[in-house]
Amino acid sequence: MEVILIIISLANFFMGKNLDWKIPILFLVTWILVYLSYIASVSNFIKVSFVLIILYLSGEYLFRKLGLGKELIFLLWRSKRYLNVLKDMSIKYKHIFSFLADSAIFVAFGLFGFLVISWKSLKEKLKNFVFGYLVLYLITYVYGSVVPLFMIMLGIGFEGGASSFLGYLVYIFGLAPLVFFSLLYTSLNILISLISILFGEQRTVSQAVALLLPGINLPFLEGILALAIVLIVHEFSHGIVAIGERIKVRSMGIVTFGTIPVGAFVEPDEKGLFASSKKSFVRTIISGVSSNFLTAIIVFGFFLIFLSLTQQFSSPSCLLVVENKLYHVFSCHEKALTFEGEVIEFKPDQIKNKIILEGDEMLRYYESPLLRFIYNFFLLTISLNLVVGVINLLPVPFFDGNLISSRVLPKKAHDLVSFLALLSLLISFLPSLI
Numbered sequence: 001m002e003v004i005l006i007i008i009s010l011a012n013f014f015m016g017k018n019l020d021w022k023i024p025i026l027f028l029v030t031w032i033l034v035y036l037s038y039i040a041s042v043s044n045f046i047k048v049s050f051v052l053i054i055l056y057l058s059g060e061y062l063f064r065k066l067g068l069g070k071e072l073i074f075l076l077w078r079s080k081r082y083l084n085v086l087k088d089m090s091i092k093y094k095h096i097f098s099f100l101a102d103s104a105i106f107v108a109f110g111l112f113g114f115l116v117i118s119w120k121s122l123k124e125k126l127k128n129f130v131f132g133y134l135v136l137y138l139i140t141y142v143y144g145s146v147v148p149l150f151m152i153m154l155g156i157g158f159e160g161g162a163s164s165f166l167g168y169l170v171y172i173f174g175l176a177p178l179v180f181f182s183l184l185y186t187s188l189n190i191l192i193s194l195i196s197i198l199f200g201e202q203r204t205v206s207q208a209v210a211l212l213l214p215g216i217n218l219p220f221l222e223g224i225l226a227l228a229i230v231l232i233v234h235e236f237s238h239g240i241v242a243i244g245e246r247i248k249v250r251s252m253g254i255v256t257f258g259t260i261p262v263g264a265f266v267e268p269d270e271k272g273l274f275a276s277s278k279k280s281f282v283r284t285i286i287s288g289v290s291s292n293f294l295t296a297i298i299v300f301g302f303f304l305i306f307l308s309l310t311q312q313f314s315s316p317s318c319l320l321v322v323e324n325k326l327y328h329v330f331s332c333h334e335k336a337l338t339f340e341g342e343v344i345e346f347k348p349d350q351i352k353n354k355i356i357l358e359g360d361e362m363l364r365y366y367e368s369p370l371l372r373f374i375y376n377f378f379l380l381t382i383s384l385n386l387v388v389g390v391i392n393l394l395p396v397p398f399f400d401g402n403l404i405s406s407r408v409l410p411k412k413a414h415d416l417v418s419f420l421a422l423l424s425l426l427i428s429f430l431p432s433l434i
Helices: 002-015 022-039 044-066 083-116 122-154 164-173 175-198 220-244 270-275 278-309 369-391 400-408 411-433
Strands: 069-071 074-079 249-257 260-268 317-322 325-329 335-337 343-345 351-357
Touching: 022 044, 022 220, 022 260, 044 074, 044 249, 083 122, 083 164, 083 175, 083 220, 083 249, 083 278, 083 400, 122 164, 122 278, 122 325, 122 369, 164 175, 175 369, 175 400, 175 411, 220 249, 220 260, 220 278, 220 369, 260 270, 270 278, 278 369, 278 400, 400 411
Parallel strands: none
Antiparallel strands: 069 074, 074 249, 249 260, 317 325, 317 351, 335 343
């Protein structure tokens, strides 16, 4: 009953009207089906196919029943009821959000941020530079500490850390160019490997990019809550800064695929946005990324406090390195028991390494469902904020990075990098479909 009441409250929040009982029941049934598919002992292909069909059908029903907006297969739940909240926050915190957005330019473009911020004096630029590089340093530290654990949760493992050479480059060029060229390099390797396989060579193609779906490859409830935080702070920051830059905001709301939230949005007046000055445009667009990075850093601080306070309640576990993957399990034997109760059998020669975890490391297991929920929630919130922030810097259509590059690069250069980024991203998805 509590779940149904939550759904009704959310619907009233965005729609501003009462809904009949069919809608919350639809939400509840589809969420149960998604969860059952998550715990089912079937292949990922069957899980994904079943969930996509269920969500698509529920989305079509909601679209016809409620008359929602729609973009491709995604539903837009628009509302104007809480725009005053954004306006009030913009009035109170305009200078703070503007400073954070300008500092994020140095996070994105490194030393080239001095050229991008053409609207400030050298003294003001230096303040943004110092704060931006502090954030950049913390991002690299948090990323290296948490994302490997996140990748273990996804079941795809990871290959070592970034080289010190790349670490130096990020402080020169910033995250945006480095992520772009890393994507190009990864997609080229995938393409070469796939072509080699077609000609009969034995090659392993590592998964580079994957869709993140609660109930499929993310814990269901923790995944939804973490994604909600990621998307709300991102989009609300866009709205607050847009209003502060005198750009009209038409509406706000959430994006769902069927009954699963997959996004949030603040809808500025497009004519006003694109007619605005370079300062207002870049600030408005990059503010979403800056909020994701800062949220990840702040939540990481709370995560460390949580780990310190709950160390005595964590249980010993084991990290198995099997071929190119990592498994976080209860035991280190050939028959490993996962935390979901699944038994995985390995041949002795497949296990390349065994790492005993005593419970004082950052990678932990808690027998308490509540502590395990909090641990997963912290881990997902930090990781998803970082991932969304970094990915959004790519110059791919519909990404923030594409809009920013359209203002800071010549048109021909922007069109070229946008095409290469989109092509590379599509190629990077191929291993997850094989």
